[in-house]
Amino acid sequence: MFVGAWERPVKASVYMTLVGGAWACFYTKPDQSSFEAALLERSGQLGLLSPWIRNGASDGHVQNLVKLRNEGRLHHVSLGLLSLVYRTEYDPxxxxxxAQCSNVSPRWREFPQRVLDVGFVGRWWVLDSKMKDYDVNTEEFKHLPAHMQATSPPSVQEVERSERLHKESWLALTMEDEEIETNVVEVKQESVSEESSTNELTQQQTQT
Known part of the structure; x- marks a missing residue:
């Protein structure tokens, strides 16, 4: 085997990569307990939100999985490199x-339609995809124009500008010497004008 690997290093590298990848997939394959933990975590995240701001697809998918789990109709199967979660019609x-007669049980060709999630390399892919933007209720924005429904991420310059303005908002205000002198002059002028107006009123009252 070592001689063959020395003579054909590219082929040996490909084989080693495939074997290592298969071992990594098998080692990181999620099990049933990890799916239940992930499901309870996602359900808790949605429970902390108001029903008015939950994503309808995320909430519906999680609620359906929780219902099937409580009814005993949610099952797990390991296929070596990946795991599948599927539903059944009845509790075993x-x-x-x-539920007991094999003649009326679902056929194996219907199994792909019953698969609800796929576990691969430590993740449950369908559940993670359904929980994307779970705190955004798209029904609130369906009446808006098309250009207002889609948003683009901010650029690097906009992010840096926002951070700079946020930092500057915490700084103490400073006044320049010229501004201080201007304010003093304005205050003096206001006091002089008030005194002159007071004197004029006093003279008018004396004359009357």
Missing amino acids: DATLYE
């Missing part, structure tokens, strides 16, 4: 005829 412990 149910004593109904439809």
